[in-house]
Amino acid sequence: MPVEPLSQKDIEDRLRELPGWSLPDGEERLARTYRLTSHFAATAMVIHIAQIQDELNHHSELTLGYNTVALTVNSHDAGGRVTEKDFELAHRVEAIAPGHGAG
């Protein structure tokens, strides 16, 4: 089922429910960086996010740092615009972050 791109206002309204997530200036994608307590913890969170992304069939650009996990996401099937699927992924990742000690 095609998913429609969200308007700038819709995106801004939905971002209010996702502290820490942003729409970087001039970019059509949601972004968040989590800071973890160790490299191993960050790596474990990446694996968990990958599982969720395969379950949703919706995938971010996922970057593992020394003790950080950075995500940026938009919807390829919607021409690289931001859709509900991006917010669904963001909420699912937010839900697991505390369990990983992510801040």
Ligand SMILES: C[C@H](O)[C@H](O)[C@H]1CNC2=NC(N)=NC(=O)C2=N1
């Ligand atoms: C064929 C496969 O179902 C599609 O390419 C999925 C895979 N993961 C995806 N991830 C993202 N971010 N956007 C998509 O449109 C998308 N589509």
